[in-house]
Amino acid sequence: MIPITLPRPLLFIALVLLALFPLTGSTFYIQLGAKILIMAIFALSLDLLVGHTGLVSFGHAAYFGLAAYTLALISPKYEAATVWLTLPLAMGIAAFAALVIGFFVLRTTGVYFIMVTLAFAQMLYSVFHDTPLGGGSDGIYIYVRPELTIAGLKPLDLESPVQFYYLVLIFLIVVYGLLKRLLHAPFGRALAGIHLNEQRMRSIGFPIFGYKLGAFVIAGALAGIAGYLAACQFGFVNPDILAWQQSGTVLMMVILGGMGRLHGAVLGALTYVLLQEILSAPAIVGAFATHWQLAMGSLIVVIVLMFPRGIGGIFDVALRRYSYRHPNAIQ
Amino acid sequence: MPFSELQMTGEVILEARALRKNFGGLAAVDDVSLEVQRGVLHAVIGPNGAGKTTLINLLSGDFLANSGTIFYRGHDITRLAPEKRSRMGVGRSYQKTNVFLGFTALENCRLAAQSRAPRPLHWWRDAMADKAQIEKARGALAAAELIQRCDEIASTLSHGEQRQLEIAMCLATEPELLLLDEPLAGMGAEESQRMIAVIARLTATHAVLLVEHDMDAVFQLANVLTVMVNGKVLVTGAPDEIRANREVQNAYLGAADSLR
Amino acid sequence: MFYLIQLLNAVQYGLLLFLLSSGLTLIFGIMGVINLAHGSFYMVGAYLAYWLAKLTGNLWLAIPIGTVITLGIGGLLETTIISRLYRRDHLYQVLITFGLILIFEELRSILFGNDVHGVTIPPALNYSIPLTDTLSYPVYRLFVTGVCLVIAALLYWVIYKTRIGMMIRAGNSNREMAASLGVNVPLLFAWVFAVGTALAGFAGAVAAPISSVFPGMGNQILIICFVVVVIGGIGSINGAMIASLAIGLADTLGKVIAAEYSAIAVYLVMALILLWRPQGIANRA
Numbered sequence: 001m002i003p004i005t006l007p008r009p010l011l012f013i014a015l016v017l018l019a020l021f022p023l024t025g026s027t028f029y030i031q032l033g034a035k036i037l038i039m040a041i042f043a044l045s046l047d048l049l050v051g052h053t054g055l056v057s058f059g060h061a062a063y064f065g066l067a068a069y070t071l072a073l074i075s076p077k078y079e080a081a082t083v084w085l086t087l088p089l090a091m092g093i094a095a096f097a098a099l100v101i102g103f104f105v106l107r108t109t110g111v112y113f114i115m116v117t118l119a120f121a122q123m124l125y126s127v128f129h130d131t132p133l134g135g136g137s138d139g140i141y142i143y144v145r146p147e148l149t150i151a152g153l154k155p156l157d158l159e160s161p162v163q164f165y166y167l168v169l170i171f172l173i174v175v176y177g178l179l180k181r182l183l184h185a186p187f188g189r190a191l192a193g194i195h196l197n198e199q200r201m202r203s204i205g206f207p208i209f210g211y212k213l214g215a216f217v218i219a220g221a222l223a224g225i226a227g228y229l230a231a232c233q234f235g236f237v238n239p240d241i242l243a244w245q246q247s248g249t250v251l252m253m254v255i256l257g258g259m260g261r262l263h264g265a266v267l268g269a270l271t272y273v274l275l276q277e278i279l280s281a282p283a284i285v286g287a288f289a290t291h292w293q294l295a296m297g298s299l300i301v302v303i304v305l306m307f308p309r310g311i312g313g314i315f316d317v318a319l320r321r322y323s324y325r326h327p328n329a330i331q
Numbered sequence: 332m333p334f335s336e337l338q339m340t341g342e343v344i345l346e347a348r349a350l351r352k353n354f355g356g357l358a359a360v361d362d363v364s365l366e367v368q369r370g371v372l373h374a375v376i377g378p379n380g381a382g383k384t385t386l387i388n389l390l391s392g393d394f395l396a397n398s399g400t401i402f403y404r405g406h407d408i409t410r411l412a413p414e415k416r417s418r419m420g421v422g423r424s425y426q427k428t429n430v431f432l433g434f435t436a437l438e439n440c441r442l443a444a445q446s447r448a449p450r451p452l453h454w455w456r457d458a459m460a461d462k463a464q465i466e467k468a469r470g471a472l473a474a475a476e477l478i479q480r481c482d483e484i485a486s487t488l489s490h491g492e493q494r495q496l497e498i499a500m501c502l503a504t505e506p507e508l509l510l511l512d513e514p515l516a517g518m519g520a521e522e523s524q525r526m527i528a529v530i531a532r533l534t535a536t537h538a539v540l541l542v543e544h545d546m547d548a549v550f551q552l553a554n555v556l557t558v559m560v561n562g563k564v565l566v567t568g569a570p571d572e573i574r575a576n577r578e579v580q581n582a583y584l585g586a587a588d589s590l591r
Numbered sequence: 592m593f594y595l596i597q598l599l600n601a602v603q604y605g606l607l608l609f610l611l612s613s614g615l616t617l618i619f620g621i622m623g624v625i626n627l628a629h630g631s632f633y634m635v636g637a638y639l640a641y642w643l644a645k646l647t648g649n650l651w652l653a654i655p656i657g658t659v660i661t662l663g664i665g666g667l668l669e670t671t672i673i674s675r676l677y678r679r680d681h682l683y684q685v686l687i688t689f690g691l692i693l694i695f696e697e698l699r700s701i702l703f704g705n706d707v708h709g710v711t712i713p714p715a716l717n718y719s720i721p722l723t724d725t726l727s728y729p730v731y732r733l734f735v736t737g738v739c740l741v742i743a744a745l746l747y748w749v750i751y752k753t754r755i756g757m758m759i760r761a762g763n764s765n766r767e768m769a770a771s772l773g774v775n776v777p778l779l780f781a782w783v784f785a786v787g788t789a790l791a792g793f794a795g796a797v798a799a800p801i802s803s804v805f806p807g808m809g810n811q812i813l814i815i816c817f818v819v820v821v822i823g824g825i826g827s828i829n830g831a832m833i834a835s836l837a838i839g840l841a842d843t844l845g846k847v848i849a850a851e852y853s854a855i856a857v858y859l860v861m862a863l864i865l866l867w868r869p870q871g872i873a874n875r876a
Contacts, residue, residue, distance in 0.1 A: 056682050104865050111625050111681055111825065115817040116865065119858055122814045126854035182454055186445050189458045193442050196431045203391065203429075204504050205417035205446035244814065248627075248689045255686050291701055297693030304687050305675060 005180050006263045014263075018169055022162045030161045031233070036273045037168045038229045041175050043253040043265035045222035048179060050251070051259030052188070053215045054195035055106075058114045058247050059121030060223055062101065063094040065242030067224035068231035069128065070094075072140040080147040083158075087146075091224040097124075098220025102213045121247055129239040139238025142231060158232060168229055172266075175222055179262055182218070191215055252300060275299065341368030343404075344420075344508050344538035345390070350399035352385055359385040361562035363399075365540075367508065372530070372539040374549045377559035378582060383542045384426060386559070387512045390540070391423040392416045403508065417446070422506030424497040426513040426542075430485050436496050437481040440468035443503035468503050475499035475529055491522035498529065509539045515548055527551055550574070558582065596728055597843050603732050605839025606739035610794040611812065612819040612831045613746060614787030620826020621759060622780050624676050627688035628668075629791055630813025631695035636661050636792025637799040637808060638703055641710045650713045654796045661792025666785035673784060674777065692810065699806065707805040735797050742793070743832070750828055759783060818861045 005011065018037075022030050042064055049055040067090035074089065075081045105116045128134040145158040148167070156163045182188045190211050193201045201208050231237050240246065249272065257268020278284055279292035288295065345367040352360040360382045367373045375383050388394040390401060392413035401409045408416050417423075431439050444467040445458070459465070472478045477495045480488060485496060494514055501509060514530065515523050527548050533539060534552065543549050549556070549570075556573045558565040560582045566573065573579055615629050639657035644650045672691070676684045711717075712731045719727035750756040758774050770776045795809070802808065819838055823830025838857055845856030 050682070056685070058685065104862050107865055108821075111619065112821055114625065114681060114685060115821050116861065118814060119818050119821070119861055123855055123858035126858075127852075130854055131851045184457050184459075185454050186448065186456075186458045186461075187454045189438075189442055189445065192434075193431060196433055197429065199393070200425075200429050200431065200500075202413045203393070203417060203423055203425075204443045204500060205414050207414050244810065248685075252686060252689065255682060291697045293693040294697035294701075297690040297697065300690030300693070301672065301687050304683055304690070305672075 004183050004260070004262055005176075015173070018172075019166075022165050027161050030165050032273070032277065034161070034165045034168045034233060035230075036270050037165070037172045038226050038233065039250070039253065039269040039273055040266040041168075041172055041229070042223055042226035042250050043257065043269045044172075044175055044179060044262060045219045045226065046250050047254050047259060047262065047265040048182075048191075048215055048222070049219045050254050051261070051264070052183060052195060053191040053212065055212060055215070056114050056251075057105075057117040057216075057219075058244070058251060059101075059117035059119070060219070060250055061242050061244070061246035062121040062124045063098055063220035063223040064227035064230070064246065064250070065128075065237075065239075066097050066124065067091060067094045067227035068237045068241050069134050069140070071146070071228055071231045072142050072237040073134065075142050075144070075146070078143060080144045083146045083148045087225070087228055090228040091221045094224025094227065095217050095221040098217045099213070102216035102220075106209060106212050106216065118244055118247065121242060122244060125239050125242045125244075128242060134237070134239070137239060139236055142235045142237070145232050145235070164233065171225060171229065175225065176262055176266075179222075183262075187211070187214070256300075256303065341370050341538075343368050345540065346402040347390065348400050348402075350386070350389055350401070351397050352382075352389055352394060353397050358562050360389060360396075363559070363562070363564050365557050365564070365567065367538040367540050369507070369538045370535060371554045372534045372541055372552050373555045373557065374541045374543060374553035375557045375559060376543065376546075376549055377565070380561075381559040382562040383559055384512055385562075387423065387510050387540070387542055391421060391510055417504060417506075420505075420507040421510065422501040422504055422508065423510040424501045424512060424514055426516055428490075428493045428497055430493060430496050430500060432486040433484070435482050435484055436472060436477060436488065436492075436499070437465070437468055439485055439496055440471045440499050440503040441465055443500045444468050444471070444505075446504055467505075471499045471503035472496075474502050474533070476525060491518045491526075494518060494522075494526065495529070498526075502533075507537060509533060509537050511539065511541045511543075513543055514541075515543060515545045523548060593726065595722065596726060597847055599728060599732065599736070601839040601843035602836065603736045603739075603839075604842060605836040606736055606743065607794050607798055608812075608815060608819055608838060609743055609832050609835035610739055610790050612816045612823070612835055613743075613828055614790040615816050616820045616823065616825055616827065616831045617759070618784055618787045619820065621783055622673075622677055624673060625681050625684050625688070626673070627685060627813065628691040628695060629788070629816065630809030630811070631692055632661055632665060632788040632791040632809070633795040633812055634695065634699065634804075634809030635664065636795030637710075637802075637804045638699060638795075639792070640796035640799045641708050641804045642703070644710055650710070650800070654793070657796045658789050658793045662785050662789035665788030665792075666781055668788075669781045669784040674780070677780075695809075696806065703804075705806050707803050709803050710799040712800045731800060735801065738797060739794075742790070746790075746828065815857060818857055822861060822864050 006014065021033055024030070042060075045063075046057065046060045049057050049060070070090040070093050071081070071086050074086060101117075101120045105113060105120060108116055129137050134140060145164075147154060147158060148156050156167050158164050158167065183191075190201070190206055193206070194208050194211060198208055227241070230241070253268035253272045254265055255268070256271060257266070258264030275296065276292065279295045280289050282289040285292070285295075343366050345365075347366070348364045350360055350363045351358060363382075363386060365373065365375075375386065377383055385394065389396050392408075392411060392415075396409060399409070400407060403416070403419055403421060406419070408419065408421075411419075431442065434442070441458070441464055444464045445461075448461070448464060469478060469481065472481050475495045475498045477492060477499055480492055485493065488496060494516065498511070498514060501511075511530065515526055518526060523545065530539065530541070530548075530552055534554075541549070541552065553570050555567065556570055557567045558573060558576075558579050565578060565582060566576055568576070611629070611633060615626070618624055618626055618629070636657050639660055640650065640653045643653035643657055647653060668691075672687065676687060716731045716734050719729050720733070721727040748756075750759060758779060815838060819831055819834040822837065823832075823834035837860065841856045841860045842853060845853030848856075
């Protein structure tokens with residue numbers, strides 16, 4: 001069976017490549033790289049739900065967007081907020097929303113679950129779009145990025161594209177590592193059991209509602225990290241960040257990349273963002289650039305019809321030979 | 332042992348009174364009462380559609396009864412969810428193999444044992460680092476005589492081995508009461524004998540309720556028999572009494588030979 | 592009187608939702624397919640009505656022709672793509688139909704641009720009935736309500752009183768059994784899907800003069816349809832009707848009480864129902 005994470009040698013190579021990437025020099029590509037890494041964190045958070053627990057959430061953008069709005073709403077207009085305050089707050093709000101919404105939606109299963117997660121996210125979208133709470137459809141600007149200071153020193157200046165990139169990379173590594181730990185821990189194994197056979201899990205004594213809610217909240221908090229960083233980078237938040245298209249896009253990344261494998265989520269984010277860049281670049285596709293969604297939609301349909309296990313699935317064969325085996329391997 | 336003497340011995344682990352379960356207009360289980368003591372194997376037999384699996388589902392909590400009560404060691408568990416009953420000590424195996432097909436046999440049982448684990452570092456430490464839990468899982472596999480196949484993925488096990496895994500998973504949760512739903516289903520002669528030996532050993536230390544069609548096994552194992560027909564209890568008694576009972580023979584529609 | 596107007600609006604909106612949701616819930620219940628692009632057919636019907644009305648100058652022609660074209664598109668989609676989704680995980684159905692939405696939206700953008708377009712009400716219906724000195728009610732809205740009622744009645748009749756309806760309900764519960772009884776299941780499915788999308792297209796066409804045609808109109812209303820299906824229960828026409836009217840009322844009431852928060856009212860109703868009966872109103876546990 002395919003391991004949840006890449007074999008150690010491959011992981012190391014990937015890490016080195018990612019760390020050396022900013023040396024290419026171009027600001028445009030460094031910012032694109034940061035965007036990809038942020039989406040990778042977002043996709044990883046959803047993969048915990050979809051790939052590992054079998055909970056297909058079609059409203060995950062709600063937590064991504066809530067964290068972004070939190071930063072936008074509490075950032076002073078012309079000063080930098082502090083990361084130490086704003087990030088935990090943003091994550092906390094995202095996690096709390098996940099707790100409340102999870103309490104409702106986890107009463108349903110199957111298609112119903114997909115629909116109600118979508119509905120609740122749409123409700124939040126309506127709140128931010130129709131009411132003056134978040135500046136309505138006009139959105140809010142974040143003029144100054146938060147700053148990260150330790151004892152008066154600034155180890156990383158978030159205004160610099162290169163340093164922001166490294167901050168995001170650090171977060172990606174931490175999130176990836178945390179999830180890897182979680183999935184090999186008893187909690188993660190229980191989630192895997194719930195994914196395979198919920199009835200049996202109840203029969204052997206697991207309170208599955210609690211486990212699902214736990215996974216839902218963790219996924220929400222991690223999505224919050226991604227949303228916070230996205231708001232930092234983009235400097236502007238509007239209701240579209242909570243829209244169902246955003247939920248659909250991240251779900252696509254998870255599925256395209258191959259579910260149930262952490263590296264699949266990262267691959268999916270990379271592939272999607274690159275595809276979007278290519279398809280919407282006038283230099284490459286000429287006049288069709290503004291209608292890139294047509295090509296994207298068609299590609300999705302074709303890929304899903306032809307490759308049920310996603311792009312990550314294509315690499316499965318190679319990975320099977322070189323998979324990393326823990327001494328008492330859990331498959 | 333005459334039936335009347337049986338009622339004096341052993342600790343009553345499970346007691347069901349006047350259980351009833353309706354589906355639409357049909358009573359699948361109709362006014363069923365029984366009890367199971369520690370060290371006793373109470374078998375439930377009857378023609379197809381008699382309501383035996385529904386009865387087990389009521390006892391395990393997979394279905395909720397419309398009326399009647401279920402007591403587990405004196406506690407009323409009639410409306411408790413399956414996971415709560417499991418934690419109290421009720422273990423159930425399924426007629427249609429219901430294991431985690433994607434995991435190894437060992438992982439199946441380890442996960443079952445995990446349900447009893449205390450919680451510290453539940454999110455952080457590696458699940459395989461808990462040696463005690465793995466030992467429990469290996470113990471359960473050994474009791475079900477499946478230990479030599481512990482590292483095989485469950486989907487690659489033979490049908491008989493999967494049935495053994497069903498029981499092993501149940502045992503890994505350290506239950507006091509075993510609800511076994513046709514554990515011998517689809518097994519060949521040799522595998523059946525092995526399973527019968529396993530169940531006989533377990534009966535010494537547990538209270539066992541067995542639903543089975545294999546009459547050989549039933550008469551080898553049972554201390555008490557309940558015959559169900561059309562959702563109702565026809566008669567409850569010692570195996571010899573049941574075998575000689577005319578009504579029971581009629582219920583099996585003249586297939587009296589199968590009862591000998 | 593004011594409340595009568597609101598009630599009429601609620602019923603009209605609810606019946607429109609019913610047309611959309613009934614197709615959605617049938618497709619779910621019978622074929623087990625979750626189709627995100629269902630809202631796109633609402634949009635297709637609306638844009639076709641707009642375009643054909645401009646072309647022919649006659650909305651009376653545009654609506655039926657638009658509906659038939661939508662039927663054709665739906666049937667084509669079913670035979671080429673949707674039919675491959677029946678055995679697949681809901682996840683993949685979501686993904687593929689999400690891709691279809693993107694395709695539909697971009698095609699719309701290429702063909703009709705991104706502006707909002709109005710559709711003129713036919714002169715015969717373009718007046719209002721006076722209710723009081725100051726209030727009157729547009730006749731076209733009454734027309735929409737009436738037409739939706741007729742179609743709803745037709746739907747009930749087909750599903751519950753005809754052989755075809757029996758086949759559909761049989762297919763709903765057991766596909767293999769229906770096939771062994773001689774029902775041509777693939778053909779049945781193709782028709783159910785096509786008719787479901789045609790209902791959506793018809794709803795879009797008929798509602799176009801009221802709501803105008805604009806980008807994303809289908810997806811907005813699709814999510815409300817999901818709420819209807821969740822509340823009413825998958826596969827239940829009765830449930831869809833009750834839920835549609837309930838949502839219509841909730842939405843209208845919401846607008847009266849607090850205009851900015853009206854959209855949220857619908858989701859609050861859903862949340863309450865989830866607490867009480869997660870499997871939907873009409874479905875038995």
